[in-house]
Amino acid sequence: MQIPTKFVTSSLANSISSLNSVAMGDKKADLILKNCTLLSVYTKEIIPKIQIAIVKDRIAYVGPDAVHTIGPKTIVIDIKEKYVSPGFADPHLHIDQFVLPSELAKKSLLCGVTSLFSDPIDIVSVSGYKGFQEFLKLGEDLPIRIFQVVPGGLPVDRKFSHGKSLSLSQEKLAIKHPNVLGLGEVFSWTKVTLRDSKTMQSLYSMLEKDCVINGHTAGASEKKLNAYVASGILSCHEPINFEQVLERLRLGMWIMIREGSIRRDLKEIISCVMSNGINLDRLMFCSDGLDPLDIVKYGHIDHCVRESIKLGLHPIDAISMASKNCFDYYNMSKDLGGIAPGKLADILIFDDLNSIKPNKVFVGGKLVVSNGHFVTSIKKKIIPPWIKKTVKLKELSPKDFVIKSKKNTVFANTILMQTEIITKLGSVELVSKDGSVHASFDKDVWKVAAFDRIRGTNKHSIGFLENFGADIGALASTWSFHENDMIVIGSNDSDMSIAANTLIKNQGGLVVIKSGKIIASLPLQLAGIVSTDSFENVLSNFEQINKSIVDSGCKFSRPHLIPLFLPFLALPSARITSGGIVDVKRRSYVNPIQ
Structure with missing residues (x-):
């Protein structure tokens, strides 16, 4: 899939000529980060004295010497051997809560979170497809990447629910939007196991278009969980202990370990994952939503990385769970999740691997956070009166x-x-x-x-x-x-x-x-x-x-x-x-x- 053009100035397809030319030195980079200590999520290495050349919003070169990419207009920033990692992502949260996306963006970026995967279920419950469209607009043209899904949990129970939801035809229209990746958490899993007609048609439509479907399997196990996974739903953020995590991993699911304002499950799960030597490739961190007090008190995904390292997880493994694994799950790995040629230049710079507080944050090669301060501007959105x-x-x-x-x-x-x-x-x-x-x-x-x-x-x-x-x-x-x-x-x-x-x-x-x-x-x-x-x-x-x-x-x-x-x-x-x-x-x- 392509990254939405409103977030960035280029797609990979349209960038290969310029990226190739800069990598070879035939054209010059816009920005060089030199003397980087690279945290490689691909090899689990900490590599010193790396230089990163960026043209427009993408990385053209990663290696020991980018001097061939430097021209008279190239900006060179000496990182002074500080640590460099890809930007963090929250693969599941509800951002239609408390504050506007633009206000949340400022706080998340200070925490090194450069991508948010939003399930705007309550906006749809209140205002239907029209509200969904307006909320998409509120998440565009921001210095953070906000991806959306069609809410998959409405109505919660057709017998009692009266909130608004999207029709099948509206769902099909919604996924044509470049910011919409698929279906949000299908949390009434009994609708799947009982093969509710509307639910199964939604799943079919999403799978037919090769979209991601997020899961919610609280209370499901054995044959019911098998039926759910067999229906094309391959992730869950609901496991609250290691046994539930392991059962889902064995069935090929991706697990989003929740550490947010409603529940905090990280400590028990990470400790058991490490002691049992479980493969980490299908594990991610998510918040499921954060209230303003918790963002200020704890942080965002950076908190998950810090806590996991304290529990004994290797820093690069924790960073991979906060970045690479998320984009692997969403089939976006050619664009995001690591620092490598061709990738979008979403880059964090840390003084050390204990605090995990970025002193600089780049999104698409643009500096948005410096020394703990938000340094870019956000244009105020017009909100319709209705x-x-x-x-x-x-x-x-x-x-x-x-x-x-x-x-x-x-x-x-x-x-x-x-x-x-x-x-x-x-x-x-x-x-x-x-x-x-x-x-x-x-x-x-x-x-x-x-x-x-x-x-x-x-x-x-x-x-x-x-x-x-x-x-x-x-x-x-x-x-x-x-x-x-x-x-x-x-x-x-x-x-x-x-x-x-x-x-x-x-x-x-x-x-x-x-x-x-x-x-x-x-x-x-x-x-x-x-x-x-x-x-x-x-x-x-x-x-x-x-x-x-x-x-x-x-x-x-x-x-x-x-x-x-x-x-x-x-x-x-x-x-x-x-x-x-x-x-x-x-x-x-x-x-x-x-």
């Missing part, structure tokens, strides 16, 4: 959060929080006053509501949530996996309506209310899931959201994840959507009152 108007709800009142009952006491079915993500069905006795069932601070029982904010149907459901533990009035969010309902958690109907109306007015975000007042807010203006503010503002607001809830006594350290996962139908056991409370295992709705 994608900022996706909270299609009228003003709500406290009456919209009432659960009626004529009895004095009732037994309620609850969504019992075990972690921020994992739930189960619970049961509790609650008091009913004036025909309305109330939440209970003493029993740590809250109301939870889900509103369809995408289609303007006014459809909503109300239930009870248990084991939240925060002394606040309400927490509301328009960002949720992958229905993107507006979720409102509250101790009283008044604060719940204030929280909801704040997000309706702001057209998206997260907000915390106490005694009728806003105590923390994170605006998410684009489709209700991405902020158009600077990374620094988003970081500050995000920290305040969690801090305000945790400081008020919440039992969980990352409370923003609770409304995010409450509608996620791919996880057991109890979820809520605008259609009602769902028992995921039984695939049935549950009444809030027994």
